[in-house]
Amino acid sequence: MNAISIDRRRFFVSVAAVGGALVVGVQPRNAAAGALASGIAPWLSIASDDTVTVFVATPEIGNGVLTQCAMLVAEELGCAWSHIHAEPATPTFNYLNGELYTKAMGRLGFFAGRSTTPARMTTLLQVGASARERLRAAAAQRWQVPVSEIEARDSLLRHKSSGRTLRYGEVAEQAAKVSMAEEPALKPQSQWSLLGKSRPGKLGAAKVVDGSAVYGMDVRLPGMLYAALRQAPVHGGRLKSYDFEAIRQMPGVHSVVVVDPSEPRTNIKVPAPLPDLTQAASGVAVVAEHYWQARQALDALPVAWEAGPGADWATHEKISAAALAVCEAPAKEVLSKGDALGRLGQAGAKTVSAAYLTPFCDHVTMEPLNGTALVTPERTDLWHPSQNPQQAFAIAVEESGVHPSNVHVHQTLVGGGFGRRVHCDDVRMVVAVARKVPGRPVHVIWSREESMRQGRYRPLVATKMTASLGEDGLPDAFLARYSGVGASTTGLVTCAYANGPIPNFRVEGQTVPAHIRTGPYRGPNYNAHAFMVESFIDECAAAAGADPLDYRLKLLARFDDPAWTKCLKVVAEKSGWGGRLPRGQGRGVAISNWSATAPGQPKEGTTVAAVARVEVSRAGELKVRQIDMAFDCGQVIDRDGVLAQLEGGAVFGLNMSLNEMLTIRDGQVVEGNYNEYPMLRMGDLPDIRIHFDALSGNDRYSEVGEPPVGPIGPAIANAIFAATGKRIRQTPFRLQDLSWA
């Protein structure tokens, strides 16, 4: 198990007794001298009442990261599951103590997106083991028996021959005084009893089902005011005027606050995971005693805006046309292997060429954007459902101008992230409003319409692909030219086909400078390019007269990771690939991979293969009947958590592909609520079947939240082609003409 063993040259396990509890922390060693840095970052504490607290920097956004962290500790510590809970590690502590958490976990240590960061896994296993051994040693001292005779299980220390027991909490303080020459080695994986098995029960589940869980929206503080926010409807526009007198007398109204991006901000900078801190948007907020009063008054407030340069990009049709036009001409080279241009220029070879387009989409997290801040000249407190608390901290420092040692981010539960709460532009606006009402906590709430129209959207992506097919029908040269707003190379440069299967592979790209703000959205850019590449590979298979599954198997035989083939074979078998279907039905297959660490490389990230079975009526009504998925993320820690992410990822991929599209008129986002932005509901779901049979057992635990979003759309589009002969090159499918004769 080399992949998970703590780096002892870089870290040192420290323990302390704090209020009768055993606290276990990790100290990074200074790089040069090997000496210890000052301070201890607590990772784990065991209180005298047996309560085990795991301190986790990464917020819970629904992916079960807190449960997984607790499982890692519990595996080594041997505590009863009912005794364990998780608390947030704070970015202020991190800042004040030499970045002790981020030194252990890297720049993105506080970022909620990856739940399987190897550094965090090893550290949690180690602190669990180190605590257990100290507890055993303390019990051995107490009973004057050899340590080897003491068993630690279910939060009890048991002397095997005498049958005596002690609770962990009874020796916690004493355990903090045990000194050990060497920290214990981690259990071999073969002895794991919790990890890789099903989940012992998600932490915090009871609070969700009894309504006591506290999301950002549920923060309640004495003297708290509410603010309803409106930002320039054309992104990048500015507030021109407003008339407070028109609403001054409305019930509960306290004040109107203006957020002006051109006002000077402080120069206090603290390390941030994403160094380019998002800027404030021009906006206006009505502050009132209650949210409904603020909302009513904001709706009544006369406001005029200046559109700014965004007015030049008046419609999504104009933006899409510009992006597609860029794809027709040579652009900046971002990847070139072999001689794709030369090959494509050769006469005689069979050539396939097609342009694809995906639209802006909003995250529509169920919890609308919101946050609460209390700003005084001396101190800032922020209660926030962030996906990135350290980023929130850096922005709260800059926006409030308060010294970082007095800025405190209180992480709440998060009602969905999917990337929307990573850059913390919402934090910027919350603090910008609250600092104009010093001394009072202000809960700033975006309406659903404001959340949807002031998003940081899934980029609009246009990509044209051209391939020439070799003698064997497989592509021997491939050229992709991408463009769009916020578009990137992810999913093209990081595509497995670039690393062996297609010898001549070239990617070019150039974005379009439209004003619509974009950001990460579950599987950024991969979610678009997986659709495009996997549909295009299907086009190549059709041109070669090959079965789409066989075609991919042949192509991926050239990629140095047999798990891809396994995923395809498993999903084909489970889905009944090749079986006869009635007219109007079809199956489609797709496969893609998302990796945060080494994208596009064999045996990295998570590979997901999907088969969709669809039915299309002659009039063009689409029903997705069944989705089968097989995947390889190496190994799994939290089996039921992995299953939940794949189920949810399939639904996310379905909705994105079938339904989602924002449109632009007069430079503004049109859609504001779910009645204009349809979402799948329970009755719309196909039969979703997740298969674990393709897991390779490779020595990695890759994330599973983002990968499943990739292959769903192309599997459906390819199934539509199989059913109707129509090739669908744009999403959402609900807006495409699928009728057939």
Place this chain on the structure above:
Amino acid sequence: MQAIVVNGKRLETDADPSTPLLWVLRDHLGLTGAKFGCGVGQCGACTVQIDGAAVRSCLAPLSAVGEGQVKTIEGLSADCSHPLQKAWIELNVAQCGYCQAGMLMAAEALLKAKPDPTDADIDAMVSNICRCGTYVRVRAGIHRAAAEIRKTRGA
């Protein structure tokens, strides 16, 4: 001042009668279990019951509640012992959890009307939106809770 009955208790509020019940519960009465999701009756995160029927509280003005018995997630049980709550915990239904209070209140209203619901009954009466995509488990949770309730009643 107006009084409404919530979870069996008579509570007074100074909220304007036009205020949607959701905001009366959340901001005036301190019951934050019902969630704000859309404000237009689409997503169902704000679902509570009035006299046993599932209602999207973001659209129901306080003045319309009258003497109706309001039940929120906080009133589903005192100790997470409702079969739906137990099923939700056992099946790890929730991901982010934000929509689940509404799901549960819609599901409970369904089970009262249809103790042995079909999938079509569930589709019709639990039309709430979940962005995390927990639908597969929500459905399983409803069936499991329904089975337990029927067993307890000896049906």
